[in-house]
Amino acid sequence: MIWKRQIPIxxxxxxxxxxLFGWFIxxxxxxxxxNDDATQWYDxxxxxxxxxxxxNLMKMQINKIIKKKPGWIYSIIAILGFIFAITAGFFxxxxxxxxxxxxxxxxxxxxxxxxxxxxxxxxxxxxxxLAFFVASAAYRSFxxxxxxxxxxxxxxxxxxxxxxxxxxxxxxWFVMYILVLALGIGLNIRxxxxxxTLAVVGGGILAVTTxxxxxxxxxxxxxxxxxxxxxxxxxxxPNVAGTRAIMIGIGLGIFATSIRYILGxxxxxxxx
Amino acid sequence: xxxxxxxxxxxxxxxxxxxxxIIALVTLLPLFFPIGLPIRATEQTRVVYEAIEQxxxxxxxxxxxxxxxxxKPENHPMTISVMRHLFxxxxxVYITCLWxxxxxxxxxxxxxxxxxxxxxxxxxxxxxxxxxxxxxxxIKGIVSNIRKLYTVDVYxxxxxxxxxxxxxxxxxxxxxxxxxxxxxPGTIEWVQYAADPTGVPxxxxxxxxxxxxxxxxxxxxxxxGVLAGMPGAAEYEALIGxxxxxxxxxxxxxxxxxxxxxxxxxxxxxxxxxRKRSKKY
Numbered sequence: 001m002i003w004k005r006q007i008p009i010x011x012x013x014x015x016x017x018x019x020l021f022g023w024f025i026x027x028x029x030x031x032x033x034x035n036d037d038a039t040q041w042y043d044x045x046x047x048x049x050x051x052x053x054x055x056n057l058m059k060m061q062i063n064k065i066i067k068k069k070p071g072w073i074y075s076i077i078a079i080l081g082f083i084f085a086i087t088a089g090f091f092x093x094x095x096x097x098x099x100x101x102x103x104x105x106x107x108x109x110x111x112x113x114x115x116x117x118x119x120x121x122x123x124x125x126x127x128x129x130l131a132f133f134v135a136s137a138a139y140r141s142f143x144x145x146x147x148x149x150x151x152x153x154x155x156x157x158x159x160x161x162x163x164x165x166x167x168x169x170x171x172x173w174f175v176m177y178i179l180v181l182a183l184g185i186g187l188n189i190r191x192x193x194x195x196x197t198l199a200v201v202g203g204g205i206l207a208v209t210t211x212x213x214x215x216x217x218x219x220x221x222x223x224x225x226x227x228x229x230x231x232x233x234x235x236x237x238p239n240v241a242g243t244r245a246i247m248i249g250i251g252l253g254i255f256a257t258s259i260r261y262i263l264g265x266x267x268x269x270x271x272x
Numbered sequence: 273x274x275x276x277x278x279x280x281x282x283x284x285x286x287x288x289x290x291x292x293x294i295i296a297l298v299t300l301l302p303l304f305f306p307i308g309l310p311i312r313a314t315e316q317t318r319v320v321y322e323a324i325e326q327x328x329x330x331x332x333x334x335x336x337x338x339x340x341x342x343x344k345p346e347n348h349p350m351t352i353s354v355m356r357h358l359f360x361x362x363x364x365v366y367i368t369c370l371w372x373x374x375x376x377x378x379x380x381x382x383x384x385x386x387x388x389x390x391x392x393x394x395x396x397x398x399x400x401x402x403x404x405x406x407x408x409x410x411i412k413g414i415v416s417n418i419r420k421l422y423t424v425d426v427y428x429x430x431x432x433x434x435x436x437x438x439x440x441x442x443x444x445x446x447x448x449x450x451x452x453x454x455x456x457p458g459t460i461e462w463v464q465y466a467a468d469p470t471g472v473p474x475x476x477x478x479x480x481x482x483x484x485x486x487x488x489x490x491x492x493x494x495x496x497g498v499l500a501g502m503p504g505a506a507e508y509e510a511l512i513g514x515x516x517x518x519x520x521x522x523x524x525x526x527x528x529x530x531x532x533x534x535x536x537x538x539x540x541x542x543x544x545x546x547r548k549r550s551k552k553y
Binding site: 035036038039040042043046047050099100101102104105112115119120123124126127131132134135136138139140142143144153157160161163164165166167168169228232235236239240242243244247 | 286288291292294295296299309310311312314315316340341342343344373375376379404405406407409410412413415416417420421424426427428480483484485487488491500501503506522523525526527528529530531532533535536538539540543544
């Protein structure tokens with residue numbers, strides 16, 4: 001029991017404390033351990049983890065085939081792919097005169113062939129599907145149901161159009177006309193009075209047209225209505241504020257979890 | 273009026289396969305028949321360009337490649353353009369990868385730019401150190417002692433025998449870092465474990481989906497600008513004056529975005545009509 005419980009907890013506590021205090025203690029041995037040795041150990045452990053991961057993958061897939069679980073036919077493809085990758089990586093280079101290791105990225109080798117003609121098209125296809133699902137999902141679920149959803153929708157549209165070159169050729173004056181019309185629709189829904197709507201829309205159009213004629217209709221002025229500038233602002237201020245809040249939350253969570261590991265309270269890594 | 277609303281309602285219930293087909297068409301057609309929309313560099317792209325432009329000749333630049341073929345259309349053009357810019361300004365480039373797939377992507381860029389375009393000498397103008405497993409630990413290893421982490425390069429040459437590696441022992445021996453990233457480990461880890469603690473300036477090129485994650489580091493000054501997705505890559509191509517895949521992809525992306533926005537409008541119009549009718553009856 002001591003080897004399965006107390007010793008692992010002790011290792012985690014000692015290494016955790018050393019790594020944590022390594023940032024604060026000005027002592028060359030501790031600093032060298034944290035910056036140098038600990039990372040080397042991690043590299044060695046990560047290499048072993050790759051072996052463990054591969055063995056685990058095989059165990060799961062073979063198990064699935066033996067028990068004929070749903071989708072077992074795909075497990076055969078996974079195992080064949082694994083064997084092929086191992087063979088191309090460790091046993092058959094496919095080209096003479098290339099060093100083992102260098103063969104991985106050398107043109108003409110079996111491994112490079114596998115990467116170029118199997119892995120690349122497969123992963124590109126998987127990622128490309130995203131475009132279709134995004135379009136379909138946007139069409140079906142991006143609805144103006146409440147204020148928050150409207151805010152998200154408007155920001156999303158500004159980002160989508162302002163980020164691409166077509167956003168750069170949409171004049172800020174055109175955006176202002178759209179805003180005047182949107183204001184008119186909003187007022188009409190709110191007051192249901194045609195005179196107020198007509199006055200606001202007519203006045204707005206007149207004001208925008210006069211301002212445009214006086215300034216010579218510059219494409220990107222006033223910049224607050226120019227989509228590329230607007231999307232930059234959204235990225236740089238509201239987005240950063242939200243992302244920072246999330247990051248601070250995650251940081252505090254990591255800190256709390258780390259302390260739990262160091263103090264031996266969190267023991268999920270030993271299966272408890 | 274009823275005919276129009278009925279039509280909108282009918283379109284609102286369109287089978288999603290039609291949407292897939294329309295998206296495929298609007299993406300493919302501009303690739304075959306380019307429109308040539310003008311590309312205007314945003315402030316963040318200009319900052320990246322200026323940061324590299326202002327490096328003194330023969331600067332030692334670490335270029336880290338961490339993306340896979342899945343995000344190749346976004347990351348690859350920016351890696352190519354940045355490498356072109358670095359070699360044009362006579363800098364020494366050291367290439368590492370935090371992702372195993374990154375090694376293939378980096379090799380492709382090296383073949384295209386360093387070998388075919390600039391005809392440079394390996395070991396004197398650029399060196400390809402390759403991939404090491406360990407995520408953040410690799411970055412920490414590069415920061416403290418790169419020689420312990422990389423004893424040989426990708427081609428199994430001893431690092432001690434590579435002329436360019438003379439005087440390169442740790443991260444602070446580099447003058448600049450550019451990370452071309454599409455996730456973890458990548459740009460954020462480079463900021464947290466390397467650039468910020470050591471003060472070595474860095475820039476990055478990321479996928480569009482990652483931009484909001486890295487923006488706090490750009491705003492705080494921990495990163496010198498960012499190339500944001502394929503538009504960022506196209507803007508960089510415009511700045512260095514060599515058009516590439518990103519520029520040709522921007523027409524397709526522009527039209528696809530407009531079509532998605534139109535879909536959203538149409539979906540909302542159908543939603544409002546339906547809601548109004550259900551209230552009425």
